[in-house]
Structures are given as structure tokens and as C-alpha cells.
Amino acid sequence: MAEQADSSGQGLHARLLDALGPAITAGEYPPGTVLRTDEVAERYEVSRTVVREAVRVLESMHLVESRRRVGLTVLPTAEWNVYDPQVITWRLAGADRPRQLRSLTVLRSAVEPAAARLAAGSATPQQCADLTEHALGMVATSRGHRLGEYLEHDVAFHRVVLNSSGNEMFARLGDVVAAVLAGRTRHDVMFSDPRQEAVTMHVQVAEAVREGDGERAESVMRNITVDAMAELDVLAP
Amino acid sequence: MAEQADSSGQGLHARLLDALGPAITAGEYPPGTVLRTDEVAERYEVSRTVVREAVRVLESMHLVESRRRVGLTVLPTAEWNVYDPQVITWRLAGADRPRQLRSLTVLRSAVEPAAARLAAGSATPQQCADLTEHALGMVATSRGHRLGEYLEHDVAFHRVVLNSSGNEMFARLGDVVAAVLAGRTRHDVMFSDPRQEAVTMHVQVAEAVREGDGERAESVMRNITVDAMAELDVLAP
């Protein structure tokens, strides 16, 4: 079973965060808006302590700035820590989800081919096995409207590639890729089964990595990401 | 002048953060270590309020986890939000700086060529002008041990490329690139002037972007990053 995600955590401060974060990232409090601690405390019926803790976190995400005698100022979008998983989650849940999905897909297009190339040079036998397993899993579930299972294998596959690259910066993008992939199928119900060519390419990446052919792994993965971009162009405005 | 960086901020909680963050990322409190709020409060001579605020931030960076009846547990490295600018700063200042520099350079190698290609398709005239200006600035300062000025142009150049890509995820990596470039020259005093080929390549990227030649912009930028990787291999073990 999938984990509970890390939003909606326990504790008042976490719940306040899950109220403020989405509100800010959704533009409900546009940049330049000034809030006061007491005001927030009253509105959400929590103590100032709780508000301050939540604010410290928002501040570390560069969503707001707290200044004495002024209050909490919502910062312009350009300042936000857009790599923070929580910020990504909030934005994906909000109004500019399409734009966000596009940004992330472009990032994927840059990172995943590079990761695949590196993976070919440093994946462990276990990782190669996992790769093959999930690629075959995708094949097996690519027909018959088993999108749920298909997605799980797809996500796992890309996670393994990123982890196998041996680069921790790449590895940490696993959640991002998962969010993008999940978003794709969840957003609009995909009636049709995945395209067979896409499935085949995953198998090929697994092969290339197993054989240590970085060049080919990168190249095929690049085609996968090109596909993803194209798909996005069809679905989104 | 360069900005004051956002570490060492005002406020006790920020200072506590600047004590705990580097200590944790440096492995001074290894993963699994358990701290208690009161203990920390006493050791750093601050109130529990302050400790809790700092902890909330560390928690949002996934450096620690706070559990009732247990305390603050330092999380394994794999959990850390390695894209958080503050975490990057802390780690670059610490012991595994070389490893960190390498990770970030690999990331650059994946992202910057893609960014250059996009920039060729969407850079404004102003951005093209800036690009040319900084490329020429690099040429002008590439001889005569003017590394300080050279670095400034270099950083500015790469920032403009990333911003011109029109992708906010890429744009936000400007600080990372700046940190890597700065680290390169600061770490070991570079006696020799930059290689002329490297300088020339920057001029070529500026040209390609101006002419809208994404293919070439990407290709030359890729060579620049290959150079950066090679340089790292020479300097680091």
C-alpha cells in the first residue's frame, strides 16, 4: 500500500501548514499580502505558538518573510523553493497544476536520460533485476485497463533508474517523477491502454542498463521523455 | 556586492538553526541520534520555544523527525531535502564538500544543456544582450589573473541561461550553479587563467542563443559541462 504522504501530518502546526501552504501557493494570498500572527491565530483558532512554528517553516520555504513591526509578507513566486516536495504537492493540488506539470516534465526530460546513462555504468545486479521486473510488469499490465497496476510499475521503474544513477540529486527526484506520472493518469481518466511503443522502450532501457550500454539507455530514455512531453501537449492547453 | 546569503539570519531560532543544521549535515549527530528538546535548549542556552521553531524547520527539511515520548531522531541522509538551498550551503561548508560538489556538477551537466536549448527558443532580446555582455566580459577578464571578475561574469552568464529557459525549475538552480562555480575557484587558488577554449565556448553559446539555434546552444553547453566535470576530476580525488 502507498504511504500516507507527508502532508496532513499530525499536530496543529502541520494542519495549519496544510491550510496556509496551499492557500499561498494557490495565490489566495497573493505576493505582497501581509498577515499578522494574531490574526492568523484567531482565524484558525490556534495559539500563537502554533502559528509561529508554521510560519518558521513557510519562511524556510521562502513562501513568506517575517519582519518585525510589519508582519508576514507573502513573497513573489520567483523566491519560492520550488523543489520542496511539500511545495510541489501543494502546487500540484492547486490551480496552476498544468503549468506545474509542464515544468516538472521538462525537468524530467533533462534529468532522466542523464540518469539512465549513469545507471548503465553503476547499477547493481539487484537494481538491474528490479528494472527488468518492473519493465515486464508494465508489459503484463499494459492491456486490459489495468492502469493502476501499470502505474505502479511505471513509477517503480523510474525510481530504480534514478536511484541506480548513484547521484543523490537525481535519486531525490523520484518523488517528483512519481507525482508527475500519478498526475497524468489521475487527472483525466485514460480510457485507452498505454501505447505499446512506450512500454517497449521501458524494456529497452532495462536491457541497455543491464548490458552497460549507457549511450543506448540515455537515447531510449530520451525518447520516453519526448513521449511524455508530447502526451502533455495533447492533454493540456 | 554579493548578498549576505540567507544563513546567519537574525533571531535566535535562525542562529540555532545555523548551529544544528551544519552539525547534522556534517554527521556530527549521525542518523539515528536522538536529541531531546530540553537538552538542546539547555546546551544552546535558549528557550524551548526557540528550539521548537528550529526543529520544525529541520523537520521540514527532513533532517530530523520529532516523535512523542521519543525525541528528535536524526534521519538518514537518503531522506534529506538535498535541494533545499540552506541544506546545500551547509553541506558545501562541511566535510563531504567534494562529494557534494560532484553531485551538483552532475546535475548541472544534465540541466544546463537542456536549459541552453530552451533559451535559444525563448530568450528575450534583453537576455540575449546580457548573455553577450557577460560572455565578452569573460573574454576580457580571462587573462591577467582577474579571476574575481571572471567568476562574476561566469556566474551571471549561467544564471541568464537558466532564467532564459523559461522553466522555473531550471531558473531556481541559478544559486546552485553559482555555488559550484564559486566553490571551484575559492577552493584551491587557481593560479592559471581560465582555458581560452572554455571562454570561447561561452561566446558560442551566446551566439547560438541569439540566433535561435537550440541544437548548437545545447551542444556547446554540453561541452562546457563536460569540461567542468573533467576539471573536477583533476582537482578532486
Next chain:
DNA sequence: TGGACCATAAAAAGTCATACTTAAAGCGCG
């Protein structure tokens, strides 16, 4: 006698209210 299960106690984080300190924005006076 040994093990499993449940109730209870203790420990530490979480929450709240309050009092007090500090910095800075804005106003008014010289």
C-alpha cells in the same frame, strides 16, 4: 514455569496563556 496480553505509569513532545523584550516603521516636533 513460561509466555502472551492487558492495564497502568512515566516520559517527552505538543499546546496554550501570559508577561516581557526588542526592533523598526511612522509620525510629529523642532
Next chain:
DNA sequence: CGCGCTTTAAGTATGACTTTTTATGGTCCA
């Protein structure tokens, strides 16, 4: 026009109380 005072809101500290979770210990059954 500028200097300083006032006022405001964030920052800090403390103590009392709540909640959750772990660990302990004891009982009951096999």
C-alpha cells in the same frame, strides 16, 4: 529636512497542562 519618540507587532521566556506512546509489570492461561 531630519531627528527622536511612540507605538506596533514580532521575538523570547516560562510555567502549567494535555496527549501520545513506550515500557513496565503483573496477571491469567496454557
